[in-house]
Amino acid sequence: MFILDHLWIILALPLAGSMLTLLAGRHWPKKYVNFSSVGFVVLAFLSYCELAREFFTLSPSQIPWLGNYFTWMVAGNFHVNFALQVDQLTIVMLGVVTLVGMLIHIYSVGYMAHEEGYYRFFAEMNLFMFFMLTLVMASNLVLLFVGWEGVGLCSYLLISFFFQKKSAADAGKKAFITTRIGDFGFTLGILMAFWTFGSVNYKTMFAAAANMPVEGMHHWGVLTAICLLLLAGAVGKSAQLPLYVWLPDAMEGPTPVSALIHAATMVTAGVYMVARMNVLFSHAPAASFAVAIIGAVTALYAASIALVQNDIKKVLAYSTISQLGYMFLACGVGAYAAGIFHLMTHAFFKALLFLAAGSVIHAMGGEQDMRGMGGLRKKIPWTYGTMLVATLAISGAPLFAGFFSKDEILFDAYAGPNANIFLYGLGIFAALLTAFYMFRLIFMTFYGPPRYDEHHVHVHESPKVMLAPLAILAVLSVIGGWFALPPYWGGKDYFQGFLDPVFASSTALAARMHPAWSEPPHSLELTMTAIAVLIAFIGFLTAWYFYIHKPALPKKVAGAFGPIYRLLLGKYFVDELYGAVIIGPIVWLSRNILWKVIDVGLIDGTVNGLAFLSRETGSGLRHMQGGNTRSYAAWVVVGAVAVTLFFVWMVR
């Protein structure tokens, strides 16, 4: 049980790679940097494979497997250890993180080959892997938060990788500051959890929470408060309304960064946290509902913005926000396994989409605007093929990965214990828009006449080191869904069964809270699936009509619906709104009060004042030592008189 007994190895490998590359990589040739960084991540993945193999030999009573490595903080009753745990949810998350991380590292060897700061990129990517693994394997909230903040840091570093570019530096700051706002809520949630349970350890918290009464939708108690605060952190980290604004700007970072951090791993940390805290959330229906409604509304909102964006990466960014909304919707209605399933399939096809987009951008010599592309299908066939697979997956084409996961979420929203027709409606409408904008992306990029200058841009297929991960992810985007074949197909939902021990208490609680609910019939499932496929097909058809059949149509529609088009293109002007309402006043406050009054006036004034006082006192006192002997004589007399008077008074 080598890895199980030494869980820290999986964490230490990317950390070692990061430190080695950072400290020594500056003058190394690229080959060495590859070994010191990508090599360690490959080792981490292999360690994961071994871990999974060992995990499957464990008996149910040994799960969750804990590894307590050292005591970190002890302050009165507050004990926090560097303690890692492995249970089914951890295995799934670790698999996603290490596998997709490894593929993206390999891809980056090709993509970043001509960039300055090659070693810095890989050092930061490895550091990110370390923090993400810490987040996933933590067995208490504080260690999770360490990982949480660490991935935020690495996200900032990587978004601002091209730091000389002002927009990139600004985007990094925006990402960090926006997620910080959420993290403030998260910290308060951790403190409140400690106050309620006396510990931040998962085991203790969940055991205590299971014995607490379920809180009502309108009578909020401590559990609801804790969950809402933790949700605030998740909203920031996973880019939901209203803290999503950093993710589209984060596209300033190199494309592998967008793939790894802003598609497959970091942004899923919020979903993971909600799923991990499922015991708390299921005892606080108001908070669960908040999760669901935020998710559903964000899904639709982001999909609507993606309809009209012209930058290929921005479309994918809004698509990510939308799909994360689906995951939140799933967790909010209690379908935690479905949410995690979608997390996994999304990681595959979204990473693939981003990497393929990177391949397109690389082929086009840096062009990112789809209006300057077209007809690339024959020129970069591998990129086209893999991207098409991913698009089919995300749109929910039957048998592809996204079909199974998205379908399950929508079905649970419609007919699960916590069903809500409104949420279902939002979700299905967002699915329609998803199919539309994804196929719009495909048609604009790969079909039609080339809208670029063929003499200046030499479109070439990417090197094999970039294509291999694309191919692997494409295969995963197809077979990734086959872990959870719905029962009515005659298959077995292995995924849900695997994760069942993690979510069992919540599922049972949901059933108890809704005694009137019963397992819906298979015919209903079949109908819902058919509706979902039909909706996706309508989306595809509409996109085909707009962009292949009648290419002049989009402009006409945009003209006809001018105000709506401008609203969507301007992303609902939320950034401007925040700028005016929040950032403007804060900057004014900082400049005029905090700076001019307090910093310059009070603090500098105090320090300067002390110096002034010193100087003046000294200036006054120096007359006592003027070199004038007669004044010395005078002082002697004064002193003698004073002493005499003192003694006279004493005798009295």
Next chain:
Amino acid sequence: MVPISYFLILSAVLFGLGVVAFAFKRNIITIFMAIELMLNAVNLAFVAFSREFNQLDGLIFVFFVIVVAAAEAAVGLAIVMVIARNRKSLNVEDVNLLKF
């Protein structure tokens, strides 16, 4: 018997004169003379008290004061001689080189 208060008043007056001269005279030698005057005024007071209480303690202390005054005069006059040679003046206001 002369009442002791006569001696003490005389001592006080002499001491006061010495202080005034010490503070207001410009000639260094005059200031030294004022210092001697103060010391001797104190001697007078000690002797008066010794006679009043028929104790030897005051007289012993007078010995000490005389010795100190002599030593101090010796050293002080030596310093004054050097200053007078260098500054070419016996005005205490000219001893002002240690100023700010």
